[in-house]
Amino acid sequence: MKSTRAKIAVDAMGGDYAPGEIITGALRATEELEVDVLLVGDPEQIQPLMEASGSQNNPHLEVIPSEGVIEMSEEPMAALKQKRKASINVAMDMVKAGRAEAVVSAGHSGAAMAGALLRLGRLKGIDRPAIGAILPTMIAGKSVIILDAGAMVDCRPKFLEQFGLMGTVYSKYVLGNAEPKVGLLNIGEEPSKGNEASIRAHQLMTDNPQIPFVGNAEGRDVLSGKFDVIVCDGFVGNVILKFAEAVGEVLLDILKEELPRGLHGQVGSALLKPNLKRIKQRIDHAEHGGALLLGVDGICIISHGSSQAPSIYNAIRLAKDAIDEKVLTRLRSYSAGTEGLSVDSTVSTNL
Known part of the structure; x- marks a missing residue:
């Protein structure tokens, strides 16, 4: 474009x-x-x-x-x-x-x-x-958007369905996923898992033809690259976001501390400097800048x-x-189908 x-x-x-x-x-x-x-x-x-x-x-x-x-x-x-x-x-x-x-x-x-x-x-x-936060995944060059990441701590099933819709638009047109995979964060893969809101939200997204919903996502799936969009309430999403940021900072600190140890480590650190820079770019939250309020x-x-x-x-x-990428125009078009x-x-x- x-x-x-x-x-x-x-x-x-x-x-x-x-x-x-x-x-x-x-x-x-x-x-x-x-x-x-x-x-x-x-x-x-x-x-x-x-x-x-x-x-x-x-x-x-x-x-x-x-x-x-x-x-x-x-x-x-x-x-x-x-x-x-x-x-x-x-x-x-x-x-x-x-x-x-x-x-x-x-x-x-x-x-x-x-x-x-x-x-x-x-x-x-x-x-x-919903606040859509972008996090890196285990697959190089692939990101996942988590929403909500803190705007709504208590969510009804209908809200979660709408988050899935907005995440679909953002993932498709900004993150470049032609066929984004949307998952609902839950404690198990089965549709019957979770609380009442999760079970109902699962059904709503399954029935919504505008959402490419593939089922529940567990905590281990968030950064796996299996999903392009993770839907959850703002309480859980905010905890995940800050935990992921902390893990990234800890990992960088460990690498800085451990790699230079000893003569071999000092030589290795110099050789690995470009790799370390790329690692920092993948996991440092500053590289993403912020989150879009959708x-x-x-x-x-x-x-x-x-x-x-x-x-x-x-x-x-x-x-x-x-x-x-005209995200606002696209969101207006998609959300019009949910009026009423x-x-x-x-x-x-x-x-």
Whole structure:
């Protein structure tokens, strides 16, 4: 697909290393990804950093003024209403007004989700949004998307079915799986396994012709490469996501500690340096940048609060991929078939 210069709003004040690392990642993105970045935040903090990096005259970086930021200790909904000009609110408004095609934030994830729901709204036919987290698998070059990874800790069977639908679209058009395999995370392969919600969700996905559902997936299957999409509630998904990230960090630390031991290890480490770099790229969560909030009427990437420049760069890349592959348009088309099946409209932000 021919690439065009996408316009992406980035919450420059969100995250542990904002705004410095956010600006650095955004600058790299404008140079390498054919994107225009709207840096939303406090100009008095952003502009000196841009001048120091020599990017103040970059035609593809624009500063959009905002006032305040949603702190991690604040309750999302209340803070969003009290701080109407906070950076995440302004960034969402840019998308709503059509001035940007996507938003990226490493700030308060609950505020990002709540802000997206309040300002962008949900897709028709989708009852709950889901955070789609991408993880590497044992098969080189193959990733799996897990959803939900933290947006909805309690899910009804219908929500899980809709997660399967949205995961199918993302896996097919962004991850490039022509025939994605969708699995429901459970304690056994048999359709009768699990709690009542799992059994009912299994039946719903089996009966839905839009979902290429292949059955239950056990915990050992998540990173095996057997599945392209893993469906679960946000409580379980968030635990899996953070556990997988921790395992990746532990593995890298062990390799760094053990490989150089002794003379042979020092020589071997030098020879294996390119391999180790590739290992890091496969398992380091910074390489994925963040997760797409699926189910809202706009493209929203939620990044880690600890994101530094490489992660922000990759989050912007993720947003551009979603734009280029028209994920939102495809989701609207797929979800239209579920209209009239919605349940209540209560918003949950248990992140």
